[in-house]
Amino acid sequence: MAIKTTKKQFEQFKKTFLYWQKKMSLMDWKVYFDLSNIGRNFAKLEMSYPAKVATATLTESVENKYVLEDFNPKLHAKHEALHLLVAPIHCIGLDRFTSESEVIAANESVVNCLMTLL
Secondary structure, three states: OOEEOOHHHHHHHHHHHHHHHHHOOOOOOEEEEEEEOOOOOOEEEEEEOOOOEEEEEEEOEEOOOOOHHHOOHHHHHHHHHHHHHOHHHHHHHHOOOOOHHHHHHHHHHHHHHHHHHO
16 A cells, blocks of 8 residues: 655655755755656656756655655655765766866865765
């Protein structure tokens, strides 16, 4: 039996994501939020690095009561926000024409952010 995600849980997900987005100085990204069926995942992030647009999605239901204890919208939001932090490294790493200086700059950006947080 599926257990539906509540409006309150979805609002927690959005609020927590936006908190970490701001904390990590990632406000140059436009982030949309979605509540939909995403299979066996609790949450996911889809992004376009060149456009700096992303969609953070929270599952609309948890299918199994045994995994319900692992469902934590705040934790999933933080996890997806961290994906946004490393998006430059991920995306330029997939680009076949990436220069060494682009990789170094993306790496430094992540390290500088982590320096302010830790």
